[in-house]
Amino acid sequence: MRTNRMTPAQARRTRRAVLQAVVDAGSRCAGLDAGAWFRGDDEPAIDWRPRRDSAIRVCTGCPVRAACEELALRNGDGEPDADELVRAGLTGPELAAVREHQAERLAAAADLDRDTEGRRLDDLLAQLHHEATKDPDHKAGTTRTIAACQTAQNTKVQALATQIRKIRTARRARTGWEKAA
Numbered sequence: 001m002r003t004n005r006m007t008p009a010q011a012r013r014t015r016r017a018v019l020q021a022v023v024d025a026g027s028r029c030a031g032l033d034a035g036a037w038f039r040g041d042d043e044p045a046i047d048w049r050p051r052r053d054s055a056i057r058v059c060t061g062c063p064v065r066a067a068c069e070e071l072a073l074r075n076g077d078g079e080p081d082a083d084e085l086v087r088a089g090l091t092g093p094e095l096a097a098v099r100e101h102q103a104e105r106l107a108a109a110a111d112l113d114r115d116t117e118g119r120r121l122d123d124l125l126a127q128l129h130h131e132a133t134k135d136p137d138h139k140a141g142t143t144r145t146i147a148a149c150q151t152a153q154n155t156k157v158q159a160l161a162t163q164i165r166k167i168r169t170a171r172r173a174r175t176g177w178e179k180a181a
């Protein structure tokens with residue numbers, strides 16, 4: 001029997017989504033106050049350090065720590081001189097040090113992420129165009145009213161638009177624009 005096996009290139013391209021799914025499914029910080037992993041604006045070191053150490057302790061026992069670290073590195077979290085967050089049990093300067101050490105591998109991963117994201121965006125835009133321009137009664141059959149079909153279509157369009165907005169916002173944030181226009 002013939003099996004459809006993923007090529008190494010395909011596997012690398014889907015890695016980011018896989019990492020995110022792993023973190024979403026098993027993170028120890030899910031449901032906790034996300035602010036506990038970030039230093040507040042102008043928060044003095046004497047207040048931040050014990051909070052930082054508590055966050056690191058939670059990460060230490062987290063089953064998805066390795067995936068979380070790779071995502072943080074791919075996302076560019078952490079700066080050499082900014083002790084203001086914790087990811088995967090590492091402070092910002094520690095993440096920056098790991099990133100520098102693995103610069104070549106991460107640059108290649110980031111390129112693949114951008115490719116993957118671009119393809120996903122194109123796909124979502126095509127779906128949005130198709131959904132927004134099709135006849136709402138096209139597949140109505142006999143059991144659904146046109147109004148019900150229209151409502152379902154609007155819901156789909158909104159969901160697609162939300163996904164597109166999220167991707168664009170993330171892309172703009174990476175280039176310093178922060179919010180999608």
Ligand code: SF4
Pocket residue numbers: 023026027028029030037058059060062063064065068069086087088089
């Ligand atoms: S390693 Fe830490 S920041 Fe990452 S998912 Fe686990 S608890 Fe959350």
